[in-house]
Amino acid sequence: MKLVTLSAIAALFVSVTVAHGDDWTGYTYSSVSTTSAVKGMNRIVDRVGKETDGELKIELHLGKTLQIASSDITQAVGDGVVDFAADFFFSGSVPIARVLNLPMLIENDDEWAKASSAMEPILQKAFAEQDVTLLGGYRYPEQTIFTTFEMKSLGDLNGHKIRVTSPEQGKFVEAFGGAPITLAGTDVPTALERGVIEGVLTASAGGAKNWHEFLPYDYRFPVNYGNSMIIANTDAFEALSDKDQDILRKIVSEEGPETTAEFIEDEKVQQQSQADAGMKITPLKDGDLAMAREKLTPFWETWAKENGPQYEEALKAVRAAIGK
Template structure:
């Protein structure tokens, strides 16, 4: 017959196992749309994962997977996060799921850092609400440099866009190209080099530290008219985020806030570096005529309002608030 000591020891072992089980680390699956590990965006996401593991003493660990290493299309990242297929993600292609976010992408609406900060302050609650409806918690975002015009043909003014085929990454960029007589074409990033080589497209809208970093050899001209900004949301599955203990959740949120700001700054620095390197390699870089920028903004302003009207009352309300903040 087992002794009292045996029962006590068994109870202690069971209790110890329960305590140990309760202290087990939370392991999250992370994902980013980018498949290039050397970009400021991926480096920043890796820093988030490293810092979270260290600063929570291993209570939360995030295994980050690069784009295309999981069977998740770039346009499906928001849904995959909401469904719990991944717990944490960087999502550049979220506007199909959160359409109101496109206000910050409208061409010629936002022309500098100061304007971005004012517009973003207005839009942040709308972003939080939009992602919340998808079962996703919006933790913050980082911003790419301004999207400018790179071409295979000489371009010195907006008039030179006419009759040329330009690769765009959004309907909003497409509207800009069409407004000045060009033809917008949507292609994945992997298709761009071949399309440029074969003349399927004559140019792209991107940044020096973005697509031009990889495609500059096909793009001898750069007209630096600031068309719009692109930005990526950093998100988490709402249930997984809520299940974290308060200290861990606060640590994660703080780190994401700090690192998204750093990613944006790293992109700004890299934009200057890449622009100079591209010039040194022979690219003809022309700063946009201020009169061209003013003309482009006046051309697109009525379109912003029409776009919002077609999208619905909430979009109209949000755009009106952004325009008021920008004094436009």
């Protein structure tokens, strides 16, 4: 009787483990199915089901369809509330990742590739400390300045309230006399209508895709890049067979860059569409880039020092990789 009972318990344990490994709950911060971010995640889900011959199935839920705050996605993955996710707001859980988002540090695609490669082992370790396995990611186009007032240079930020998505973006706005305000994306349209904010830092293919009707001006100053991490619960990932782990990693490594490429292409399309709809797009003023870089460089060093030796080492690694 004892042997039967133990066997039954063992069988139950195996069945639960297999079910958890085979049937995953996925989540993305984005609530709009037509964005490149969601399209990329859907491709991952579809490919995983096919290439594992149905051994791993992921049901993807869009943002706001589960009771998970955008800022809590990485924690929800680590806690096993969901097994798999794309997280744009991961820096609250893994703040060292914000090195990649420091304003004026990374200014082009080549620098991004070198910097993200330098940060990869640091981020792998940081996510692992949250019981999360980092599989890959994608990035948005450069974040520029969309406003309700006309801008011809960075000096025109002075005295205006700008929505930001990180303290580092906030420091940029403050450096030019503006007032940074943090708001959830769902609150942006109402805040613009009521004058609570007068602008946002985003991409044409990002927030401006949804909010362009409230934002008649775009000053094409590249403040920084925003990126999303594609992550899995470590216990769930390790419960997969080695074969399925390899398949999932391979698919994410291919679809992450593809999503980035689609965002870059969509940026051109959306920028033209917004211009056709009446948005005034002002090109970068000569001298603004050099002036902003000189003003923000000391902030990188202060930011890293205030956060501790690990941050200083991470910043040092990135700067060495991009030659700054």
